[in-house]
Amino acid sequence: MTDSSQMPSGVADAAAPTGPSATRPFPARAWPDVAIISVLSLLGVLGYETSFGDGNFLIAGVGGLVVGTAFGVLGYVLRLGVVTNVLAALLGYFLFGSALTMPAQSLFGVVPSLETLAGLALGAVWGWADIVTLQTPVEAPYYIPVVPYFATWLVALVGTMLASRWLTIRRTPLRASVLLIGPALLFLSGILLGTDETYFAGVRGVAFAAIALIWLGWRRQAAPAASDEGATRLRRRKLAGTGMLVTGAVLVGALAGTALAPTQPDRFVLREEITPPFDPLAFPSPLAGFRAYTKDLADTPLFTATGLEPGDVIRLASMDSYDGRLWNVAGPDDMVSSDGGFELVGETLPLPELMRAGAERSAEIEIAGYDDVWLPGVGYPTRLTFDDATSVDSAGDLRYNPASGTAVLTSGVDEAYRYSIDATLQKGIDDDDLVDTPAAMIDLAPVENTPDVVVAKAQEFAGDAETPIEQLRAIETALKTQGFLSHGLASDAVPSRAGHGADRMIELFTRSQMIGDEEQYASAMALMARYLGYPARVVMGFAPQIGEDAESVEVVGDDVTAWVEVAFEDVGWVAFHPTPDETDIPQDQTPKPKSEPQPQVRQPPRSDNEDEDLLTAVEIDDSDDEKKNQPFVIPLWAWITAGVVGIPLLLFFGTMLVIAAIKARRRSRRRNRGSGDRRVAGAWDELTDEFAELGFDVPRVGSRRQTATVIERQLREQGLGDARGAHTDTGPVRVIRADAPASGIRVMPLADATDRAVFSGEEVEQSVVDESWNAASEAVGLARAASGRLRRLFSRFRIRSKRDWAQVDISGAKPAKPAKPAKPAKPAKPAKPAKPAKPAEPGGGEAAAPAAG
Structure with missing residues (x-):
């Protein structure tokens, strides 16, 4: 007879009688395997630190390990099938995931809400794509901590189920190696989804390899013929030998690698290879709507800003691409190495590499009549927080370009949005300090179809100036002193056409007088600077009048403005304001064209019906009908209740x-x-x-x-x-x-x-x-x-x-050894009969027979 202790643990567990609860104990030999999987998974999930930068990801990752392992053990103990166990684990994933990943959106910080349930589903599917386009540290969208939670939950669940249901039946090195696939993929994901900076990569890699190799050597089955004492000694020697081998390999590899291997300047990560999906060209150019502010919204309150000081300006968007029609924010096809593009961000925003930090501001902006997608800001924001519930829901749509200091809310800015900004301003530099400073050597999006007259005027205005700052100031001074300001309003003495395309630039310089507003003058100077080889861009924003003791200022459409910024080496972006202040345009310089007499043409008879003038339009109040036809709206509390109660019941x-x-x-x-x-x-x-x-x-x-x-x-x-x-x-x-x-x-x-x-x-x-x-x-x-x-x-x-199906001893006794087959007979002698099988031990039942039918 074969001792039951030598049977596979899965068979031994199945042979044990069950109680009324129909449960079974978790295999003792599987507990070390589960512990090893958890330790290796923890080493892998630590690689996410470079992306998240705080401890929230670790809480989510450890929580996923606990939930996945617990439901894997529970499914085995309750004898659940594989499919049923996975469904039960999914229920636990949604039940505990809210508190571990999104406590702020959960009810009382623990109970799942409709928003957190949706986030757990979205994060598992889309979080992997979002994280490689997010600006580190990753803080948005709100469901992004679901990525480490889902990864560790899946690895722990699958690993625990394999360790208890599959590895215990027949333990081989190949089967044990399969359990390492999940932790290895988790370790690799921490590298690919991280940044070019490492987080104890050497320590984690060596620890992962050492633990995995020692575990594989320790978990190999002993020889079947060895006694219990011999198997113990063999296992001890195997463990010691594997440990010495791994330790020696690690030491030799570390010393040899440090001495011989070259240093890698770059680290392959996905975020460096993937272009952010946001395309600013999908939205109209901010500068194209300049005249809408000065004409239609001149007296309309757009937003209220608190915390500004006299002289501060509010930035809206920076535009560095010109195609002969519009200045626009560079799209993905025009992005260069100096422009990281627009990325999903959280509350923390990075500063641009090219800037000299100056004063700091803490401002609060509350939207009123402004409804564009470009988010008003101050300086270069370092932190942006949405303060009200309405705007918080749209925080996941925020994209930010740190190189240009431009933020965009792809879902659009609505009335009553309120957000706070902590920002750093560019330090002001005197022209005397910039005389010996060269322009920065950076690449910007291309400028195309520059009119010849603009090129000629750039050479004329720059004159004999030699240094970059002298040439730029000369152009700025010429535009301010030789031009006149006109917004094209009915009250203006001379009309001024909107736009800043090539035709409008030609008109600006070919008329007897330069007439335009910030839109035309900023565009013209930026084109001149780019022709001279200087990195220039057009910035649009607002310049409200701020009093000395004013706590807040109401910004209206008439406060809109535009200026030019040029980058200087080790200094940053220096602002230039080329728009003139003079509005009294000389009338004799813009004579009206003489009218030429036209031949008389007989006019057709009047066909208007005079009876129609007697009719008076009657306004019908259909507000009651609109209220009757308005569809029934389900309240928010009903949706939340249905999600919290209905989704678990549906599952x-x-x-x-x-x-x-x-x-x-x-x-x-x-x-x-x-x-x-x-x-x-x-x-x-x-x-x-x-x-x-x-x-x-x-x-x-x-x-x-x-x-x-x-x-x-x-x-x-x-x-x-x-x-x-x-x-x-x-x-x-x-x-x-x-x-x-x-x-x-x-x-x-x-x-x-x-x-x-x-x-x-x-x-x-x-x-x-x-x-x-x-x-x-x-x-x-x-x-x-x-x-x-x-x-x-x-x-x-x-x-x-x-x-x-469980393999059990159907007789209730220890299984009998199979009968030895008959030895083959020699050719000259008759074959010997096969030896009968040994009888079962006392107390045994019938011998096992093949299944009938």
Whole structure:
């Protein structure tokens, strides 16, 4: 006989008798495997530190490990099938994920809300794409901590299920290596989704390799012929030898790598290879709507700014691309190395590389009539926080370009949005300090179709100036002193056409007088500076009049302005304001064209109907009809309640209905397909499957009588034998035949009847099929009625499959060694008979036989 301690742990666990709760202990040999998976996963998730920069990701990652491992263990203990275990783990993922990843959006910080449930789903699907386009440290969108939570939850769940259900059956180095795939992928994701900076990469990599190799060497099975003491000594030597080998390899590799391997200047990360998906060209150029502020919104309050000081300006957008029609924010196709593009950001915003920090501001902006996508800001923001609930919902749509200091809210800015900004201003530099300072050598988006007249004027205005600051100031002075300001209003003495395309630039310099506003003058100077080879851009914003003691200022459309910024080496972006202040345009310089007499043409008769002048339009008040036709709006609390209560119920009952449909289809196919003997055998298969789903250990190997013996024995051991006349959870069931023994539930008669029908060789009547199915239904119904409610509930979530059948000792005794095969006979001598198998130990039952049918 083979000692039960040498049996695979999965078989030994299945052979143990179960109690009324139908649970089983978690395999002891699997606990170290689960611990190793958790430690390696923790080393992998630490790589996310370079992306997140705080401890929130670690809380989410450790929480995912705990939830995934707990549900993997719980599924094994409760004997849940693989599919049912995964569904239960999904329920735990949504139940505990809110508190671990999004406590601010959860109800009372713990209870899931509709927003957190949606975030857990979105983060698992889209968070991987978002994180590589986010500006580090990653703080938005709100569901981004779901990425480490979902990763560790998935690795822990799959690893725990494999360690308990698969590795315990047959332990080989190859099978053990499969468990390392999840932690290895998690470690790799921490590198690819991180930044070019490392977080203890060497320490984590060496620790990961050492732990994995030592575990693989320790978990190899000992030789079958070795005794317990010998196996222990062999395992100890193997562990020590593997540890010494790994330690030596690590030391040699670290020393040799430091001495011989070249230093890698760059580190491959996905965020450096992927272009941010946001395209600013999808929105109109901010400068194209300049005249709308001065004409239509001149007196309209746009927003209120608090915390500004006299002389401060509010930035809206920086434009460095020109195509002959518009100045615009550079799109993804025009981005260069000096422009990182627009990225998803959280509250913390990075400062541009090219700037000299000056004063700091803490401002608060409350939107009124402003409704564009470009977000008003002050200087270069370092932190931006949405303060009200309405704007917080749109925080995930915020993109920011640190090189230009431009923020955009892709969903648009609505009325009553309120946000706070902590910003750093560019330090002011005197021209005397810039005389010897060259222009910065940076690449900007291209400027195309510059008119020839602009080039000629750039050379004329620059004159004999030599240094960059002298040439730029000369151009600025010429535009301010030789031009006139006009917004093209009806009150202006001379009309001024809007726009800043090539045709408008030609008109600006070919008329007898330069006439325009900030839109034209800023565009002209930026084109001149770019022609001279200087990195220039046009900035649009607002310049309100701020009093000395004013706490806040109301910004209106008439406060709009535009200026030019040029980058200087080690200084930053210096502002130039080329728009003139003079508005009195000389009338004699813009004579009206003389009118030429035209030949007289007879006009057609008037066709207007005078009766129409007598009609008066009557306004009809249809506000009541609009209210009647307004659709019913479901309140927010109803959506939240439906999400918190409905989603768990949908997962629970939806899973139950799907499994019930699968079982009904299985039962229908067995009862209605095939010949009579096959349908009788189907009744027996249905009985064994339903007993297994109730938590009974139904053997995979053995005849039907042996299987019936095992089932009846478990009924007696669990105290479920006397169930005659009981009521099931779906109604009363019929009492077993009067000649049934006192044990109540008998499956042996059905086993005998099934064998007779299968092996008789005669055609089986329909009445025999119906009797077999009725007997199977009676036995299962009585067993279900005698079981507890919790046990019946778990059975509804189990689907028995041949892959999940437990291998148990159907005789109740230790398994016998298989008989040795007969030795082959020599050619000249008759073959010797095979040696009989050794008899079973005392107390044993029948020997196992192949499954019949």
